[in-house]
Amino acid sequence: MNIMDNLFNVLKSDDFNTLPHLMKGLNTLFEAVEANQSGPLKADLLDPQFLSELESVPENVDISFGKSLTDIKCLIRDENLRVHEVYLKYDGIKRIRIISVNIPFAPFLEYIYSTVEEVIVAYLKHVITLQSYFYELENIDNNCVVVEPIKPTFKDDYRNIRIDDKTWLHVEITPDGYPTNIHLIGQSETWQDKLQAGVLNWDHDKNIVENVMSIFDFDKSMLLSKGNTNKLDHEDTQMDDGILCGICFCSELPNSPGVPQPLCQNSNCNVYFHQNCLFQWLVACEGGRPPAFGVINGSCPTCLQPISCSKKDCVI
Template sequence: MNKAQCLRNVLESKEFNTLPIFLKGVASLIDGDESIKLESISSYLVDSQFLSELKDPIHGVDFAFGDSLRDVKCTLKDEESRLHELYITYEGVKKLKITSGDIPYAPFLDQCFSNVEELVGAFFRHVRSLQSYFYELENIDNNCVILDPIKPTFKDNFRNIRIDDKTWLYVEVTLDGYPSNMHLIGQSEVWQGKLQNGILNWDHDKNIVENITSIFDLNDHSISYKSLSEAIKPCDAEVKDDIICGICFCSELPDNLSVPQPLCQNLNCDVHFHKSCLFQWLVACEGGRPPSFGIINGSCPTCLQPISCSNNN
């Protein structure tokens, strides 16, 4: 309720039928308004030590204020000139809290810090420990067609790589820069044997992209390998825009930014599905009973061939 409406209520109320009561009501209205102002002003106040710490230059680090002096963006440049961001909130004297960032989770992100130098030091150490992780993800993004995440960042530790029109390769990268949980999505009969042999004969002297290229002979399938053809680079965005889910008929969901995947194993089925949509569809077809171990089996909504889906993204 705004101040004008509050004043109107005081003027029209039968409770304020004498001058002393009326003046008391107006005074309480003014006092309430002042307390709101003071609370609003105090939310922007910071101590001088915090400001002086931000003014002191730190090599490779830049600071920028947000909506108030309490909200600060910290940008750090690593050894390879990559930029990494943390958003900091000043919660009180010697109490700095990290609210968000574009780096993988680490325990220090949940800590409170007493000063800027302490926080930046923890940020530096974490970024320095992730150089192999950054290198592998950056190399994948620069050389392969990434279908998911839609806008990959270093915070996302996985990539869905296009192998062909109906097959994707899912790979996670550990914080040490090693591949993990690598598997195929879609009609993978042609590629499954190659992947199994490739994992058994993984060359640890090569990076992830070099191993993937060797396993799937991507030199012979340049549609999946960006650096071999300049013409394929814009295809990344086009493919993402064209893929729609056969259940919700959308490319993206409000609560899930992943794109529809070729989850049906039928070679003649070209329909993609959001994993969450397919999982809910199959559960509903089974009477709504939650599946054991998080995996549901049923029939493809399009071709009616056997299909399975897990509730893990």
């Protein structure tokens, strides 16, 4: 077996998926190579600086490997002790790129980095700017019933908050931690009137949850009770509610995130729909012609009352 085959076996073997075991395996291989060759060959086979750097990462960073040395997982703890998963790909000497993170997109995520340390510094520098964003999302997740995303992370910059069985509040959060694109999903003239008045009088000295409490006249015990239900029994609650799409008769679709929503404005219609299913249904009813401005209008598949759906809310 030649040198490259031996190196390939070391990098691909599950026996070397931790840094100490990997370093031991590589050192054994290099010693065998140097004993049979004239001069060291480490630099020709692998970047020794890269390996040395992995041994000296800061204490707030844990390193592990995937199926090979080229797939790297970093657990980075920020100053507030939040743990961030950052997945890297080693493409060669001084060529490291970020392939997956749990934060919204930012330009630095597409850069090519020379060292892992550069990645860590850039990531933590960006995370500092997202502290208000993290706070608002965590506050919503801990104190409200979040029906979407199903498994919320910091990468999801929105929350659909359950107001009642037929109404959800959609809130998007900017990287600065400010709410945007606030609207109701479902049917309730009472809630809609409260929301319109509340948005006009939004108190920027209060956080999002406090403003939601004020707008809908929720007291803290109600909101905390809803939050505890969401945190502990979210999946059971969804199953008990029996939320199925009125078109595909499923709760979840394999290639489409999200759960069925109360999209029909008819207060007597209790049928939920996936955004994707409703959009495609309405387009098909119009002969397959795509809508001019991304919004399709038609009749509810169940009650035949007017209904609309926006393409931007769908993942087709």
